[in-house]
Amino acid sequence: MILKRFDIFTLPLIILFDIITFSTIFVGIIKKIKIIYMAQDDLFKKLIAHTKEYGYIFPSSEIYDGLSAVYDYGQYGVELKNNIKQFWWEAMVKMHENIVGIDSAIFMHPDIWKASGHVGAFNDPLIDNKDSKKRYRADDLIEEHIAKYQAKIDKDVEKGQNKFGDAFNKEQFLATNQNVLRNQEKINEISGRLTKALTTDDLAELKQIIVDCEIADPISGSKNWTDVRQFNLMFETQLGSTADGASKIYLRPETAQGIFVNYLNVQKSGRMKIPFGIAQIGKAFRNEIVARQFIFRMREFEQMEMQFFVKPGTELEWFEHWKNLRIKWHKAMGLPEEKYRFHKHDKLAHYANAAFDIEFEFPFGFKELEGIHSRTDFDLKQHQEFSGKKLQFFDPESGESFIPYVVETSVGLDRTFLSILSGAYCEEEIKKENGESDTRVVLRIPPALAPIKLAVLPLIKKDGLPEKAREIIDELKFDFTCQYDEKDSIGRRYRRQDAIGTPYCITIDHDTLKDNMVTIRDRDTMVQERVKISDLTKILEEKVSMRKLLKKIF
RNA sequence: GCGGGAGUAGCUCAGUUGGUAGAGCAUUAGCCUUCCAAGCUAAGGGUCGCGGAUUCGAGUUCCGUCUCCCGCUCCA
Numbered sequence: 001m002i003l004k005r006f007d008i009f010t011l012p013l014i015i016l017f018d019i020i021t022f023s024t025i026f027v028g029i030i031k032k033i034k035i036i037y038m039a040q041d042d043l044f045k046k047l048i049a050h051t052k053e054y055g056y057i058f059p060s061s062e063i064y065d066g067l068s069a070v071y072d073y074g075q076y077g078v079e080l081k082n083n084i085k086q087f088w089w090e091a092m093v094k095m096h097e098n099i100v101g102i103d104s105a106i107f108m109h110p111d112i113w114k115a116s117g118h119v120g121a122f123n124d125p126l127i128d129n130k131d132s133k134k135r136y137r138a139d140d141l142i143e144e145h146i147a148k149y150q151a152k153i154d155k156d157v158e159k160g161q162n163k164f165g166d167a168f169n170k171e172q173f174l175a176t177n178q179n180v181l182r183n184q185e186k187i188n189e190i191s192g193r194l195t196k197a198l199t200t201d202d203l204a205e206l207k208q209i210i211v212d213c214e215i216a217d218p219i220s221g222s223k224n225w226t227d228v229r230q231f232n233l234m235f236e237t238q239l240g241s242t243a244d245g246a247s248k249i250y251l252r253p254e255t256a257q258g259i260f261v262n263y264l265n266v267q268k269s270g271r272m273k274i275p276f277g278i279a280q281i282g283k284a285f286r287n288e289i290v291a292r293q294f295i296f297r298m299r300e301f302e303q304m305e306m307q308f309f310v311k312p313g314t315e316l317e318w319f320e321h322w323k324n325l326r327i328k329w330h331k332a333m334g335l336p337e338e339k340y341r342f343h344k345h346d347k348l349a350h351y352a353n354a355a356f357d358i359e360f361e362f363p364f365g366f367k368e369l370e371g372i373h374s375r376t377d378f379d380l381k382q383h384q385e386f387s388g389k390k391l392q393f394f395d396p397e398s399g400e401s402f403i404p405y406v407v408e409t410s411v412g413l414d415r416t417f418l419s420i421l422s423g424a425y426c427e428e429e430i431k432k433e434n435g436e437s438d439t440r441v442v443l444r445i446p447p448a449l450a451p452i453k454l455a456v457l458p459l460i461k462k463d464g465l466p467e468k469a470r471e472i473i474d475e476l477k478f479d480f481t482c483q484y485d486e487k488d489s490i491g492r493r494y495r496r497q498d499a500i501g502t503p504y505c506i507t508i509d510h511d512t513l514k515d516n517m518v519t520i521r522d523r524d525t526m527v528q529e530r531v532k533i534s535d536l537t538k539i540l541e542e543k544v545s546m547r548k549l550l551k552k553i554f
Numbered sequence: 555g556c557g558g559g560a561g562u563a564g565c566u567c568a569g570u571u572g573g574u575a576g577a578g579c580a581u582u583a584g585c586c587u588u589c590c591a592a593g594c595u596a597a598g599g600g601u602c603g604c605g606g607a608u609u610c611g612a613g614u615u616c617c618g619u620c621u622c623c624c625g626c627u628c629c630a
Contacts (some may be wrong), residue, residue, distance in 0.1 A: 064620095
């Protein structure tokens with residue numbers, strides 16, 4: 001399905017605005033820009049190709065055939081990513097007196113993952129049925145099988161009771177009845193093997209039990225099983241270089257625990273008073289069974305998290321507060337509002353008493369970008385118990401001690417990156433004055449986040465224009481990420497900048513040498529105006545500063 | 555993991571019944587000077603995803619394998 005719609009920019013208003021604000025002379029030509037709408041599948045494919053072609057994202061280890069679900073950020077990708085981080089950090093840490101940041105290590109004490117519940121929840125021996133294509137937990141299948149023998153025993157007991165009535169002696173029956181003894185023996189044998197297999201991580205034995213017991217798929221009745229495999233979502237490695245002296249540790253599957261275990265350090269050393277927050281940006285790792293959808297679900301990803309510690313009982317107010325502020329943060333970037341959706345969870349995880357998702361409409365549908373969770377005192381309580389260290393806050397005003405409640409905001413950096421690119425990628429048809437039309441690909445990245453803020457282009461590469469351009473760039477490069485380009489016609493250079501999302505181009509022509517004015521061209525509208533070189537810093541600052549984004553929130 | 559599709563130059567692709575690897579765009583250099591891509595000239599770039607088999611000879615046939623995409627499954 002391909003939809004088409006005409007979007008004609010209201011250029012006269014923009015021109016009027018510019019004339020009033022900057023007293024500039026408009027030199028551009030009014031053009032009609034038609035946005036080409038395309039099927040979402042096509043958009044996604046084109047976006048992936050575009051990000052590779054223009055240096056945003058490369059498949060990891062590509063010359064070795066790549067590594068599944070791992071990607072590298074290229075020369076423009078890293079700039080955009082850094083700008084997103086900066087925007088988040090400033091909105092969370094710089095703008096809040098009571099929030100500080102940390103950068104905790106990826107390696108952490110293995111007991112942390114026991115306390116957090118990840119060791120238990122992220123470790124399952126799984127088996128697939130080749131016929132029904134269903135996947136089961138191997139231990140569940142065996143447990144169910146054991147339950148069948150138990151059911152037989154229960155049935156025999158029931159029969160006996162019906163037969164003998166009050167005279168029935170259950171203990172004696174269980175100890176003497178041949179059927180019961182046979183079934184009980186089976187149970188003992190199987191559960192003995194199961195326990196041993198589970199404690200020694202013997203996957204082959206688990207499979208053997210399923211084969212020996214002739215366990216069939218409950219749906220299809222098929223006994224055609226794959227081998228049992230351990231699906232551990234946490235990556236393991238060892239600390240210590242020799243195999244025998246080494247201890248098994250994990251790469252963190254989330255950054256939150258690094259904040260919880262440092263809660264006391266930060267609170268004491270920073271003299272923090274509740275309510276206060278700790279923010280962190282960092283890598284996390286999950287060995288996903290199926291990792292797909294480009295950088296949406298990667299094995300190595302980056303999170304931007306803030307844990308806000310509050311007095312118990314006030315957590316739901318703070319939950320509302322952070323929910324609203326985080327929505328504002330996303331909206332401040334200026335992507336289409338209808339791309340966002342908000343979703344309150346009815347079913348809650350065991351540790352949460354409120355949860356809220358901010359979702360974005362990616363080319364493959366609405367998916368979670370950020371989660372805001374009221375986590376109660378679950379995490380700190382667990383760490384207090386497992387570490388044996390008191391993690392309480394003493395409130396000098398009321399004189400009470402308590403474990404703070406936590407409201408968490410957790411946003412995927414790579415997902416935010418993808419949301420910006422998929423919201424920004426745009427193909428347009430441009431009507432020229434002579435009636436011909438022409439297409440361009442443009443990344444409408446929010447100017448404050450764009451990798452390159454402006455390109456400085458001499459109209460031609462002689463007559464002293466390149467020298468003048470260098471002179472200008474040497475001044476502007478202190479404040480803005482600039483790019484210089486003199487190759488090919490001016491139109492082609494504009495298009496190259498459009499494709500990487502550079503919001504402004506300034507062009508040096510022969511008049512510049514006489515009047516010290518340049519043309520500044522806007523990426524989105526293609527409108528050009530003539531401004532003084534001496535005004536450039538001020539004008540650009542107004543257009544591309546991070547301050548402008550923050551002002552929309554605060 | 556299962557099923558389907560794909561893999562030839564940076565990109566998009568062509569490549570006949572097996573006979574020494576091609577185009578357009580892009581890139582680089584030079585010419586031309588032009589405010590919205592595709593002017594002229596030249597050059598560079600591929601062991602056809604990887605490995606094996608058949609054959610005098612494989613991009614092409616067969617087997618294996620890796621990676622990517624779509625769907626299912628799994629996961630928060």
